[in-house]
Each structure stands twice: as C-alpha cells, then as structure tokens.
Amino acid sequence: MQSIYQRIEELIKERxxxxxxxxxxxxxxxxxxxxxxxxxxxPGTNKLIEIASFFNASLDWIMLGRDVQGEALRESRDPYFFGASGQLDCQGESLSEVEKGFxxxxxxxxxxxxxxKQEGSTTE
Known part of the structure; x- marks a missing residue:
C-alpha cells in the first residue's frame, strides 16, 4: 500500500x-x-487540503488511496495553468503552447x- 508521501509524489510526477x-x-x-x-x-490537515485542491485530487485518495466507498479513485482533470499560481478549475482539451501563452x-x-483601475479610483 502506498504512503501519503508516495501518492503526493505520484501527483507531482503526473503534473x-x-x-x-x-x-x-x-x-x-x-x-x-x-x-x-x-x-x-x-502533512497536517490544512496542508493536505491545500495539496488536494492544488492537484484536484480527493482527500480520500491522498490519505487512503481510495474513495469513501473503498474503491481506488482519484479525480482527474487537465492541469491548467501550466504550473503557474492561480490554477483554474476547468477541464478541456489539451492546449498548444501558443494557446497557453495567449x-x-x-x-x-x-x-x-x-x-x-484601482490606482485611478484611489487618486480621485
């Protein structure tokens, strides 16, 4: 059985x-x-939640390697925003490098x- 660390490491590699x-x-x-x-x-509880959110993975999978019903499960989504901070919660087909850049x-x-706009409203 994989450890929490091994599942996190797997998510890092997949990303x-x-x-x-x-x-x-x-x-x-x-x-x-x-x-x-x-x-x-x-990892502490808050960090596990942050990691799950970052990778769009379920906490059950990260902590136990399964979902609540006991089946092996992990949510899968395309990783958008390409390693940049501010990842969006969306799915879609793969984008080209030009599209990502745009x-x-x-x-x-x-x-x-x-x-x-904020600078303009503070100077008025």
Missing part, C-alpha cells in the same frame, strides 16, 4: 513538475518534505487593467 517547484508553490520546506518521505512526519498573456493584461 510534470519538480519536487522543489511543488514545495515552493505550496510553501513547504524541503526539510518537511524530506521528513514526509522518511515517514518521520506527515491565455497567460491575457490574464496578465487583465491583472494590469485591474491594478490601473
């Missing part, structure tokens, strides 16, 4: 990210992550407009 990037994005020290690997400690550029543009 195609490094363990270091995973730790940075979720604010986990590499020392704590190493302790999980050695079985010295396990979406990220549009998000940046939208953030910029929002900031400018």
């Amino acid at each position: 195609g990210m490094t363990k270091k990037a995973f730790c940075e994005q979720l604010g986990i020290s590499t020392g704590n992550f190493g302790d999980w690997k050695r079985g010295k400690t396990t 979406i990220l550029e549009y998000i940046e543009f939208t953030r910029f407009r929002k900031e400018k």
